[in-house]
Amino acid sequence: MTMNRRDFTRTLAAGASFSAFPFANSFAERPFQEKRLGVALVGLGGYSSGQLGPALQETENCYLAGVVTGTSEKEKIWADKYGISKENIYNYDNYDQIADNEDIDIIYIVLPNSMHAEYTIRAAEAGKHVICEKPMAMNVEECRQMIDACEKAGVKLSIGYRLHFEPFNQKVMDMAEEKAMGKINFIRCGAGYRMGDNWDQWRLQKDLAGTGALGNMGVYAIQGALYAVGENPIYVRAQEFKTIPEKFDETDETVTFQFEFPSGAVANCETSHNASMNYLYVSADDGWIQLDPYSQYGGLKGKTSEGPLNFPQVNQQARQMDDFAACILNNTQTPVPGEMGLRDMQIIDGILSSIDSGGEKVQLENLAF
Numbered sequence: 001m002t003m004n005r006r007d008f009t010r011t012l013a014a015g016a017s018f019s020a021f022p023f024a025n026s027f028a029e030r031p032f033q034e035k036r037l038g039v040a041l042v043g044l045g046g047y048s049s050g051q052l053g054p055a056l057q058e059t060e061n062c063y064l065a066g067v068v069t070g071t072s073e074k075e076k077i078w079a080d081k082y083g084i085s086k087e088n089i090y091n092y093d094n095y096d097q098i099a100d101n102e103d104i105d106i107i108y109i110v111l112p113n114s115m116h117a118e119y120t121i122r123a124a125e126a127g128k129h130v131i132c133e134k135p136m137a138m139n140v141e142e143c144r145q146m147i148d149a150c151e152k153a154g155v156k157l158s159i160g161y162r163l164h165f166e167p168f169n170q171k172v173m174d175m176a177e178e179k180a181m182g183k184i185n186f187i188r189c190g191a192g193y194r195m196g197d198n199w200d201q202w203r204l205q206k207d208l209a210g211t212g213a214l215g216n217m218g219v220y221a222i223q224g225a226l227y228a229v230g231e232n233p234i235y236v237r238a239q240e241f242k243t244i245p246e247k248f249d250e251t252d253e254t255v256t257f258q259f260e261f262p263s264g265a266v267a268n269c270e271t272s273h274n275a276s277m278n279y280l281y282v283s284a285d286d287g288w289i290q291l292d293p294y295s296q297y298g299g300l301k302g303k304t305s306e307g308p309l310n311f312p313q314v315n316q317q318a319r320q321m322d323d324f325a326a327c328i329l330n331n332t333q334t335p336v337p338g339e340m341g342l343r344d345m346q347i348i349d350g351i352l353s354s355i356d357s358g359g360e361k362v363q364l365e366n367l368a369f
């Protein structure tokens with residue numbers, strides 16, 4: 001992939017003027033789309049119920065057309081709440097029949113991580129464009145299979161990296177691209193939360209989650225570090241810590257990792273399922289930028305060495321889904337494609353290798369994006 005974020009954003013809306021803050025007005029400026037694309041959410045758990053369903057009431061280029069659920073009680077709840085017609089409600093047995101449903105253009109996979117690959121591949125085989133939640137899959141091989149299936153079917157694949165559509169984080173990306181603060185030297189990024197007392201949840205189970213904090217929240221720290229410097233890392237070192245080994249017996253609790261970038265910049269990152277953290281800090285020759293919090297759904301705050309940052313709070317998920325729908329309608333490339341999810345899984349592999357080797361420096365080669 002050689003197209004950078006700015007190239008992608010330029011392709012978004014024909015006629016929308018480009019600015020240093022490309023997404024700020026792009027939706028208002030975007031020409032009216034005659035067709036709104038239908039989205040079906042697969043998996044009606046916390047994220048679909050709390051964020052994606054409501055966000056699809058605010059989208060302009062797409063709307064909530066259907067759902068796929070294994071829980072029959074949820075069928076009526078979602079049908080009543082969002083006015084979804086009966087024929088657009090599927091379960092895991094008749095999922096593949098979605099191929100015949102012209103109302104549904106995009107399938108959004110919001111299932112436990114171990115189910116991402118299978119349901120993405122089946123969506124592609126049904127001829128539907130796909131958004132898959134993070135982490136993209138359980139391993140690099142699954143990511144490749146998902147990308148191949150979408151390519152073969154001629155459908156687009158994107159990952160639910162909502163922060164690429166959020167103004168404070170876009171500012172960080174823009175400053176990296178513009179080298180607005182001179183040479184970037186150091187990044188700190190942390191994303192984590194304290195898990196509740198439910199020890200049975202799938203996020204603690206290796207066969208359903210893959211990794212623990214690393215895949216769940218660590219992907220935000222990986223992403224933050226990479227877009228803050230605007231480069232892919234070439235080396236990583238990592239360490240793992242457990243303070244409640246009996247709770248985190250299958251998956252990681254706290255992981256720290258350090259990147260080295262080709263420009264000489266370094267990053268120190270951390271993630272946890274047992275500690276709250278949510279910050280991104282970038283130090284450069286001529287200034288600094290700090291977001292805290294940086295990856296929540298709302299309430300983001302930021303400042304630079306020049307003063308406070310003031311951006312509107314936006315519905316990140318609505319922007320993310322609208323952007324993907326626009327990419328389909330305009331046949332442009334999404335800024336958060338499957339290859340980016342694959343790259344992050346390659347980096348997770350490097351982090352795990354370093355942990356396994358007792359913290360040795362691991363080279364990151366042939367990254368996919």
Ligand code: NAD
Nearest residue numbers: 043044045046047048110111112113133134135160202216
């Ligand atoms: P959740 O546990 O709240 O919901 C999971 C859904 O999957 C439930 O509806 C459940 O019934 C269904 N399911 C089907 N088979 C299952 C099985 N074998 N075990 C457990 N559940 C099963 O999870 P969630 O928070 O909605 O997360 C779903 C996905 O979305 C995950 O991949 C997660 O990483 C991602 N996510 C992303 C964000 C984001 O900000 N991008 C936020 C939250 C979750």
